[in-house]
Amino acid sequence: MAEHKPEESFKVIDRRLFTAEGELRKEAVEEERRVEEAAAKKAASPAALPAASPKPAAPAPDTPDVAPPEAAEALLPSRGFQMLVDFLARNAAVLLGGYVDPSSGQAILDLEGARELIDMLDALREKTLGNLAPDDDRLLIEVLGSLKLSFLEMSKAADQAMQEKAKTKL
Numbered sequence: 001m002a003e004h005k006p007e008e009s010f011k012v013i014d015r016r017l018f019t020a021e022g023e024l025r026k027e028a029v030e031e032e033r034r035v036e037e038a039a040a041k042k043a044a045s046p047a048a049l050p051a052a053s054p055k056p057a058a059p060a061p062d063t064p065d066v067a068p069p070e071a072a073e074a075l076l077p078s079r080g081f082q083m084l085v086d087f088l089a090r091n092a093a094v095l096l097g098g099y100v101d102p103s104s105g106q107a108i109l110d111l112e113g114a115r116e117l118i119d120m121l122d123a124l125r126e127k128t129l130g131n132l133a134p135d136d137d138r139l140l141i142e143v144l145g146s147l148k149l150s151f152l153e154m155s156k157a158a159d160q161a162m163q164e165k166a167k168t169k170l
Contacts, residue, residue: 075133089143092117
């Protein structure tokens with residue numbers, strides 16, 4: 001005979017800070033108070049080591065979440081993030097003359113388009129600061145440095161070409 005299994009269930013816990021009307025949830029305020037009290041008790045207890053740094057309390061609702069330095073080492077590199085950086089970097093390289101257009105045989109040069117892609121990568125770096133795995137952060141820094149250097153070189157070369165073209169017309 002088959003045994004009767006009790007029905008499995010799960011519990012949903014709403015951890016949002018605000019209600020649908022935009023008001024601060026009562027549970028969120030109570031949780032914040034409990035965390036602050038626990039931190040105060042831990043700091044005041046004589047068993048606490050003076051050399052150990054206290055853990056920060058939960059961030060206030062209006063402060064941005066930034067991972068502490070020790071948590072950054074625990075982050076694993078993200079393949080999706082690396083693919084996003086690679087996608088933007090390749091497109092910027094194309095616009096900086098890095099590839100030849102197969103139909104015309106000429107290199108594509110669009111400095112404004114390349115600048116926009118580089119600005120996107122800069123914004124990505126700014127917005128993810130402190131939240132990336134070390135490998136992802138290193139990749140983004142290296143790609144940005146390389147693209148900015150290439151942009152500077154191509155801008156100078158384009159400027160010189162324009163000046164020489166203007167001289168020959170005179």
